[in-house]
Amino acid sequence: MKRGKGMKFVGDSRISAEKTSYYPKDYSEYPGRTEAFWPNFLLKEWLAGSVFLVGFLTLTLAHPSPLEGMADPTNASYIPLPDWYFLFLYELLKYEFASGDFILIGILGIPGLAFGALLLAPFLDNGPGRKPRQRPIAVSMMLLALASVVWLTYESASAVDWESRAEANKPIPESDVTIDVDHPGYAVYEASCMSCHGGELEGSAAAPSLIGIEYSAEEIADIAVNGLGAMPAGLFTGSDEELQQLAEFIVSVNESAE
Structure with missing residues (x-):
């Protein structure tokens, strides 16, 4: 037997002789399950973002957002509207159970429960799986919230004559007419x-x-x-x-x- 064979030398008995690596394994050790961040993953993210950006810009050019007129405190006939991403809350306040005597339910109760449920969803359904069928509670709550927002936004937007509002609220060009104040x-x-x-x-x-x-x-x-x-x-x-x-x-x- 050679000298030192099978022997381990440590300076402190509290330190494990087995060296543990704290670095994750390279992505190549998991074929088919992961990929390199650069350039593979990042390129896919850029492509997805570019498609969304081009689609969004095309939509804004094809259907410009109607601009409202200048604020006029003397105009009592003007009906203000929130921005499109708040229309679903605006529509909610039209229902009897969320308006009038129950206005606090509409502005605090229902939105508070909805957003509170979304915050609790990860804790209510904390299984290890990441597939939708393995997270039934979180997925169901998210789909219900998404369907509610889309439906309320559609109902609110369809009740507004956007073309008439846009036409009535076009910027007023400077007038070059002559006003005869002595008339x-x-x-x-x-x-x-x-x-x-x-x-x-x-x-x-x-x-x-x-x-x-x-x-x-x-x-x-x-x-x-x-x-x-x-x-x-x-x-x-x-x-x-x-x-x-x-x-x-x-x-x-x-x-x-x-």
Whole structure:
């Protein structure tokens, strides 16, 4: 027997003589189960992200998001809407069990239970398997939450006339018309119409622009008294003379814009 064969030398009996490796095995030791992070895995992630980004940009170009008008605290007819990713919560508050006397259930109770359940899902279903059929509780809760959000968002979005809102809330271009403040109809316009149609007849979120219309003075006078479209009747309460002055003023402004 050779000297030292089978003998192990340690400096401290508390230290194990068997050396333990703290480094994970190379990915090549698990054929078919893993792959190299660079470039294989990272390249797949970049490709997936690029496809999603191109699709998202294409969607935004094909269907631009309708922009809302400038905030106007004097416009009581404007109905604000949350951004699209909050529409499902907005729709939830329309139901009787989540509105009115039960508003706290709608704004705190149901959302709190839903998001709390998603937070608890990993703890309720903590099995070692990663396949969906091996995580029935977590997968079921996630599918239920996803279906609820998609359905409520669809219901809310389908009830809104997005094209009309986008058309009504387009940015108002700067007016290049000449406003004759000495015209007798200007004072009537200022008292009766300016709050909705703007100081230069440019319109607002509450009322359309009066620039570029093709109505005669008689037609304008009739609309001022009887209304048209979203404009109700009876808004103008002045005399017949003032009504005629108002109509002639609006016609003169449009003539100056031609």
